[in-house]
Amino acid sequence: MKLYGYFRSSAAYRVRIALNLKGLAAEYAPVHLVRGEQRQAGFLAKNPQGLVPVLELDDGSLLTQSLAIIEYLDALQPEPRLIPTDALLAAKVRAIALAIACDIHPLNNLRVLDYLKNELHHGREDVGAWVRHWLLKGGLDSIEHMIESAPFCFGASPTLADVCLIPQIFNARRFAAPLEHLPKIKAVEAACAELPAFRAAHPSQHSDAE
Amino acid sequence: MKLYGYFRSSAAYRVRIALNLKGLAAEYAPVHLVRGEQRQAGFLAKNPQGLVPVLELDDGSLLTQSLAIIEYLDALQPEPRLIPTDALLAAKVRAIALAIACDIHPLNNLRVLDYLKNELHHGREDVGAWVRHWLLKGGLDSIEHMIESAPFCFGASPTLADVCLIPQIFNARRFAAPLEHLPKIKAVEAACAELPAFRAAHPSQHSDAE
Numbered sequence: 182m183k184l185y186g187y188f189r190s191s192a193a194y195r196v197r198i199a200l201n202l203k204g205l206a207a208e209y210a211p212v213h214l215v216r217g218e219q220r221q222a223g224f225l226a227k228n229p230q231g232l233v234p235v236l237e238l239d240d241g242s243l244l245t246q247s248l249a250i251i252e253y254l255d256a257l258q259p260e261p262r263l264i265p266t267d268a269l270l271a272a273k274v275r276a277i278a279l280a281i282a283c284d285i286h287p288l289n290n291l292r293v294l295d296y297l298k299n300e301l302h303h304g305r306e307d308v309g310a311w312v313r314h315w316l317l318k319g320g321l322d323s324i325e326h327m328i329e330s331a332p333f334c335f336g337a338s339p340t341l342a343d344v345c346l347i348p349q350i351f352n353a354r355r356f357a358a359p360l361e362h363l364p365k366i367k368a369v370e371a372a373c374a375e376l377p378a379f380r381a382a383h384p385s386q387h388s389d390a391e
Numbered sequence: 392m393k394l395y396g397y398f399r400s401s402a403a404y405r406v407r408i409a410l411n412l413k414g415l416a417a418e419y420a421p422v423h424l425v426r427g428e429q430r431q432a433g434f435l436a437k438n439p440q441g442l443v444p445v446l447e448l449d450d451g452s453l454l455t456q457s458l459a460i461i462e463y464l465d466a467l468q469p470e471p472r473l474i475p476t477d478a479l480l481a482a483k484v485r486a487i488a489l490a491i492a493c494d495i496h497p498l499n500n501l502r503v504l505d506y507l508k509n510e511l512h513h514g515r516e517d518v519g520a521w522v523r524h525w526l527l528k529g530g531l532d533s534i535e536h537m538i539e540s541a542p543f544c545f546g547a548s549p550t551l552a553d554v555c556l557i558p559q560i561f562n563a564r565r566f567a568a569p570l571e572h573l574p575k576i577k578a579v580e581a582a583c584a585e586l587p588a589f590r591a592a593h594p595s596q597h598s599d600a601e
Contacts, residue, residue: 229536230490230529242479245537246493249485256478268466269452275459280440283456283493292529293498300524301517311506319440319502326439327455 182207185227185235187214188387191286191348192247193234197387198344199251201378203258207236211389214291248282251341263341274335277327277342280320281349288315289352312356321353321363328365332372339373347373351384392417395437395445397424398597401496401558402457403444407597408554409461411588413468417446421599424501458492461551473551484545487537487552490530491559498525499562523568531563531573538575542582549583557583561594 184200184207186193200207212218212233219231228235228245236244236253244250255263265271287293289312297303297311324346328334334342350370353360360367373379384390394410394417396403410417422428422443429441438445438455446454446463454460465473475481497503499522507513507521534556538544544552560580563570570577583589594600 229533230494231533232494232529238479244479244482244486246486246489248489248493249482252485253478253482256481268463269448269454271466272454272459272463275462276454276456279456279458279492282489283458283497284440284442287493287497288503296521296524300520301511301513303511307511310510314506314510319442323439323441 182239183210183237184208185210185212185224185237186233186387187212188384188390190214190233191352192232192282194348194351194382194384195247195344196234196236196250196254197382198347198379199254199263199341201381202261202263202339202344202376203254205254205258209388211387213389248278248341248345251344255341261338263339263344265335265340270335273327273329274340274342277324277334278345280324280327281345285315285320285349286352289356309356313358316349316353316356316358321349321358321360321366325363325365328369331365331368334369339376339379343369343373346370347379392449393420393447394418395420395422395434395447396443396597397422398594398600400424400443401562402442402492404558404561404592404594405457405554406444406446406460406464407592408557408589409464409473409551411591412471412473412549412554412586413464415464415468419598421597423599458488458551458555461554465551471548473549473554475545475550480545483537483539484550484552487534487544488555490534490537491555495525495530495559496562499566519566522566526559526563526566526568531559531568531570531576535573535575538579541575541578544579549586549589553579553583556580557589 184196212224218224219233225231227243230245234247236250244253251263264274294308297308330336333339346369394406422434428434429443435441437453440455444457444460446460454463461473474484504518507518540546543549556579
């Protein structure tokens with residue numbers, strides 16, 4: 182398998198964590214988002230959305246959208262399970278994952294911040310306030326109440342919820358969003374930091390890190 | 392079951408379609424988003440995110456996030472299947488659903504348009520251009536290339552991809568986004584319009600429609 186990603190993309194970061202937790206190896210192919218490599222024809226042929234990550238399977242199949250990729254990996258290699266088999270618990274796990282993947286991350290993605298700067302002519306201060314607003318309000322502030330247990334979001338082992346939460350916390354720290362009022366989220370962060378699968382997936386550990 | 396929704400919320404519209412396709416009945420409880428009912432304490436106790444839809448089960452369990460709810464319904468009542476059992480096909484179906492649910496819809500949600508108007512002081516013209524930009528570019532323009540077959544996105548029966556696409560097309564028409572260059576999407580729209588499950592879920596068919 183081959184993973185097209187970018188060190189700082191939190192969607193690619195999610196897939197790296199999932200691959201590591203499952204002990205699955207994938208060749209890493211960096212796509213430089215700031216230089217616009219995702220908009221070149223070669224990459225658009227792999228993903229018409231022009232977004233990372235893309236997982237290329239050995240038979241040439243191309244999978245896009247980080248949560249769809251992780252659901253696929255969970256079916257391919259069920260242990261350790263990232264989506265619980267109990268349907269109600271699975272719904273709660275997926276709700277946190279989607280609250281991050283739908284309601285925080287896309288609003289703070291590079292292409293959206295570029296639109297705010299280039300099309301709507303907002304400066305650094307407005308853009309920073311925008312990022313922190315969506316990170317916290319209706320974002321991590323709500324997710325704090327959706328976390329059910331410890332040390333991970335849903336008990337003794339990490340699920341898709343933790344896999345999505347850690348890259349979002351990385352973004353929050355990058356944009357200096359305050360997290361002191363979110364003790365459950367900080368506890369999950371500490372628990373995940375103990376696991377090599379999460380540590381090896383960190384943006385700083387990748388060949389394209391700057 | 393009880394579905395908390397808003398007639399024009401495309402996330403609630405997705406869940407209505409899924410319930411109808413599966414022949415599952417749910418009491419409808421309108422939450423008036425424009426009047427801010429989703430930010431009242433009573434509703435925040437059901438969903439800390441302050442978003443619709445919420446599905447309340449008969450045992451009092453509260454499910455949030457439309458795609459998590461639909462995955463739950465697909466496990467509860469597997470026929471007709473909205474997420475294929477084949478893992479690779481499921482990944483492609485989920486990729487279209489997520490391309491809509493992550494990369495189009497949250498950018499054009501009421502709370503984001505309100506932020507553009509009230510916090511960043513943009514007028515109707517800028518907001519309309521924003522909506523159409525995310526609807527088409529990296530949105531429906533890319534999804535056109537991800538649709539694999541006819542009459543539905545993935546063959547002879549609707550999947551989660553169609554369930555997400557139809558409400559997004561409704562939004563596109565509301566904001567006068569041009570769709571003439573998207574023949575596959577228009578064909579899916581026509582096929583779904585033939586099905587009572589999709590017709591009965593339309594925003595105009597709900598008690599809170601204005």
